[in-house]
Amino acid sequence: MSKSLHIVEQKLEHIPHDKEGLRLWLRIVSCTQMVEQEIRTMLRDKFATTLPRFELLCALDRVPDGLTMGELSRWLMVTKGNVTGIAEKLSEDGFITRQPTPTDRRSFVVTLTAEGRALYKQMEESYETLLECLFVDVSPDESDLFTGVLAKVKDAVEQRRQEGEG
Amino acid sequence: MSKSLHIVEQKLEHIPHDKEGLRLWLRIVSCTQMVEQEIRTMLRDKFATTLPRFELLCALDRVPDGLTMGELSRWLMVTKGNVTGIAEKLSEDGFITRQPTPTDRRSFVVTLTAEGRALYKQMEESYETLLECLFVDVSPDESDLFTGVLAKVKDAVEQRRQEGEG
DNA sequence: AAATATTAATGTAAGCTTAAACCAATATAG
DNA sequence: CTATATTGGTTTAAGCTTACATTAATATTT
Numbered sequence: 086m087s088k089s090l091h092i093v094e095q096k097l098e099h100i101p102h103d104k105e106g107l108r109l110w111l112r113i114v115s116c117t118q119m120v121e122q123e124i125r126t127m128l129r130d131k132f133a134t135t136l137p138r139f140e141l142l143c144a145l146d147r148v149p150d151g152l153t154m155g156e157l158s159r160w161l162m163v164t165k166g167n168v169t170g171i172a173e174k175l176s177e178d179g180f181i182t183r184q185p186t187p188t189d190r191r192s193f194v195v196t197l198t199a200e201g202r203a204l205y206k207q208m209e210e211s212y213e214t215l216l217e218c219l220f221v222d223v224s225p226d227e228s229d230l231f232t233g234v235l236a237k238v239k240d241a242v243e244q245r246r247q248e249g250e251g
Numbered sequence: 252m253s254k255s256l257h258i259v260e261q262k263l264e265h266i267p268h269d270k271e272g273l274r275l276w277l278r279i280v281s282c283t284q285m286v287e288q289e290i291r292t293m294l295r296d297k298f299a300t301t302l303p304r305f306e307l308l309c310a311l312d313r314v315p316d317g318l319t320m321g322e323l324s325r326w327l328m329v330t331k332g333n334v335t336g337i338a339e340k341l342s343e344d345g346f347i348t349r350q351p352t353p354t355d356r357r358s359f360v361v362t363l364t365a366e367g368r369a370l371y372k373q374m375e376e377s378y379e380t381l382l383e384c385l386f387v388d389v390s391p392d393e394s395d396l397f398t399g400v401l402a403k404v405k406d407a408v409e410q411r412r413q414e415g416e417g
Numbered sequence: 418a419a420a421t422a423t424t425a426a427t428g429t430a431a432g433c434t435t436a437a438a439c440c441a442a443t444a445t446a447g
Numbered sequence: 448c449t450a451t452a453t454t455g456g457t458t459t460a461a462g463c464t465t466a467c468a469t470t471a472a473t474a475t476t477t
Contacts, residue, residue: 093405096326099313105394106386107379110286116401117283118328119408120276129466137433147265155455160262162284167434169457174432191442191455213273218411220272222403227396228271234397235282237388239259242285245384295436303463321425333464335427340462357425357472422475427468434463444453 120219127215132208137161137171139212142197142205145181151196153186180204286385293381298374303327303337305378308363308371311347317362319352346370 093115100108121136128134144152144160154172158165172195175181180201183193197205223231259281266274291302298305310318310326320338324331338361341347346367349359363371389397 096310096313104379104383105389105391106382106384109386109389109394109397110382112398112401113279113283113286115328116405117279119405120279122328123408123411125465135432135465144262147262153455154457158456162281162288163433164435165456166436166458170433189443189455191440193456213270216272216276217270218272219404219407220275222407223271223275223400225271227400228275230393230396231275231400232278234389234393235278238385239282239285241385241388242289245289291435301435301462319425320427324426329463330465331426332428332466336463355425355473357470359426418477420475420477422473424473425471427470429468430466432463432465435461437459439458440456442453442455444451446451447449 120216123215123219124212127211128208131211132204134208137163137167138175139205139208141168141171141175142180142201143209143212145195145197146202146205146209149196151184151194153192153194155192157195175201286382289381289385290378293377294374297377298370300374303329303333304341305371305374307334307337307341308346308367309375309378311361311363312368312371312375315362317350317360319358319360321358323361341367 093112096111096115097108100111102108125136128136128139132139140161141157144157152160154165154168157172158168161168172181172183176183180198181195182198183195185193259278262277262281263274266277268274287302294300294302294305306327307323310323318326320331320334323338324334327334338347338349342349346364347361348364349361351359
């Protein structure tokens with residue numbers, strides 16, 4: 086058994102089976118970290134870039150009309166300040182532009198430049214190929230059920246947040 | 252529909268259904284980020300601490316004999332340099348200690364102090380309660396299948412890494 | 418035994434991330 | 448209309464994270 090798989094099993098070894106939520110969570114986290122590491126390595130080796138930069142370009146590619154900083158922040162699920170920093174560098178590098186919005190003078194819309202889109206398209210192929218490769222053994226049925234479980238957990242988070250607000 | 256659930260659906264909207272790996276991956280990431288955010292907020296609000304610090308204490312609590320820095324690095328799936336920094340502060344704060352190992356003079360074993368263990372036990376309860384709450388709607392069957400899917404993905408990563416080595 | 422390679426841990430520089438404070442513009446309330 | 452609250456975005460300080468280089472000790476080769 087490989088070193089990392091050994092470690093995650095060792096982590097779970099002494100956790101009682103009635104703590105199924107905890108067990109599941111640890112498994113999700115370790116899987117996520119492994120996949121993310123593969124993506125980071127691929128982006129660094131092939132494109133000399135980082136995951137946050139890639140994700141920002143990816144968001145903009147999906148929305149041709151562009152996104153405001155706040156929308157990017159929500160899309161990427163990171164703080165607004167974080168987006169400011171990453172967008173600044175991508176803008177200096179010529180991959181994105183910011184245009185003022187006519188309706189709100191505080192806000193502006195961020196879009197890909199031609200260079201940004203061209204770069205993204207190159208990366209997209211490697212990215213998607215990698216993911217299809219890693220998920221190839223997951224059947225459609227499994228995929229559906231998996232999605233359902235994730236949705237339940239997300240709902241629970243949502244509900245908890247709404248209760249906290251009230 | 253809540254703002255964050257709306258965003259993740261919007262992300263998937265224009266992704267073709269034959270890219271099921273990508274779709275699944277984006278769902279996992281968004282779920283993971285949401286749950287992690289809940290944990291971070293809880294740790295900050297209740298214990299004025301951070302997730303990395305908590306995770307290091309958690310690892311040591313699971314292994315009463317302690318772990319070396321390298322073992323901690325593999326357990327937490329972060330770089331050794333990262334562990335050095337976090338362990339340094341926890342040591343200054345009196346929650347962990349480092350003892351030299353008799354067999355290898357380069358290495359030492361990190362263990363919880365009494366204060367560290369006491370602090371961890373307080374946090375552990377809130378942590379586990381939170382997770383059981385978030386995963387409460389997941390049935391045992393779902394849990395098994397979910398675990399199986401995660402294992403398949405991890406296996407794919409493992410295999411990819413072994414191929415890369417060769 | 419001496420040379421070489423590997424391993425345990427730390428140091429460094431760069432980049433990411435956050436929470437909170439802040440500013441400016443817009444929206445709401447009285 | 449004016450006061451107040453909210454919102455869009457940036458800044459700041461602190462902490463996290465990584466990859467890579469380094470140092471010292473252990474293992475392996477020859």
